[in-house]
Amino acid sequence: MKMFDYSIKENILANKVILVTGAGAGIGKEAAITYAKLGATVILLGKTVKKLESVYDEITASGLAEPAMIPLDLKGATKQNYIDMAATIASQFGKLDGALLNASMLGELTPFTQIHEQIFDDVMKVNVASQCLLAQALIPTLQLADNASLVFTSSSVGKQGRAYWGPYSISKFAIEGMMQVIADEYEKSNLRTNAINPGATNTSMRASAYPAEDKEKLATPADIMPLYVYLMSDESLDVNGQSIKAQ
Ligand SMILES: NC(=O)c1ccc[n+]([C@@H]2O[C@H](COP(=O)([O-])OP(=O)(O)OC[C@H]3O[C@@H](n4cnc5c(N)ncnc54)[C@H](OP(=O)(O)O)[C@@H]3O)[C@@H](O)[C@H]2O)c1
Known part of the structure; x- marks a missing residue:
């Protein structure tokens, strides 16, 4: 598997303030710690307070800039x-220099005719509606930065529908659309908007979709960080409206 080709420079995110959603686990946790190591002050948003606290502790124990924590359940938030x-x-x-909108839920993999209405609603709330409300609220704060980067999280099933992936797949198509709408609207501003498709990555979400696969063969969250860093760094100032594969 070829990773996004970009070599990360020390301190490239110095003086930046970056919000990461879903920062307590998986890819979001890795991104938050990576951004902090590269000089950013990170704002950790997530559902489970304990997980956020453990990321907070890991960052402060390394002597990095003290993070902020925002415990919030995107399903219930207004x-x-x-x-x-x-x-x-x-x-x-x-x-706010950057926002990585990474949190999402898988829902359940099921034949289309058997999608539960409640699960459809929950996935749309967490993966789409909350992303819209988050972006709406954050854009004015992103506009206070010299240059700002808004990064959504897509998926291969947000580009090509896949049997049984139901609401999750549909929600990621919506994310691709939301990213393009915002990118076009703010094209001539300080704000760039893009999406990352992480590709198969060893996390608990991946394990619940593919419980039987060999996890050793998967990319780790650390492996895919080059793209996550690139899109938050000033080296991507000209990149807008793109959906980019991390692998
Ligand atoms: N892993 C892959 O192979 C893969 C492939 C394509 C796309 N993606 C996408 O990459 C992103 C990260 O996924 P991941 O694999 O790292 O998943 P993960 O390990 O399950 O992590 C998901 C994170 O989102 C948070 N989250 C879920 N529901 C939430 C809610 N209602 N409110 C607030 N936070 C919530 C979780 O918090 P708690 O732990 O507190 O619940 C967790 O920190 C997702 O957008 C996913 O769709 C992943």
């Missing part, structure tokens, strides 16, 4: 929660 969150970020940090 528009006002996101507006309040953005206001807190603006008052605490004065700007």
